Amino acid sequence: MKENYSMASISRMHGLGKNTIYRIFNENIHIPDRFYHLSSVISIDEFKATSDKGTYAFNIVDPITGKTLDIIEDRKASFLRNYFLRFPFHERKK
Structure with missing residues (x-):
């Protein structure tokens, strides 16, 4: 590899x-898990994806720079909650 x-x-x-x-x-x-600082503004979108976790994936984008911050395997609330809870509270509060 x-x-x-x-x-x-x-x-x-x-x-x-x-x-x-x-x-x-x-x-x-x-x-290792990627760790990004959350922007004060994020755009979110879901798209059809081929994944073992779910049919739809979740795309998080910084609308100011246009860069994709991350793609989450599933759009279900439990996946999103677990993703955002890994950020410290002061990051989420932005």
Whole structure:
């Protein structure tokens, strides 16, 4: 995983299925959670996504810069609550 290869090309190189490569990757690679400071203004939108968590994902954008801050796997209130509660209270209060 030090080189820039797609999961499909890795599966072809090793004669394994893509799902096996995804499983090996998810079991052995830890990606730290991203932490962004919340802007005083955010735009939100949902879109149809292919995810194990849900049918629709949730997009958070800084409307001033136009940059996507994060994409949450599901639009359900429990996912959104857990996402925003990881920010300190003073960040959420903005």
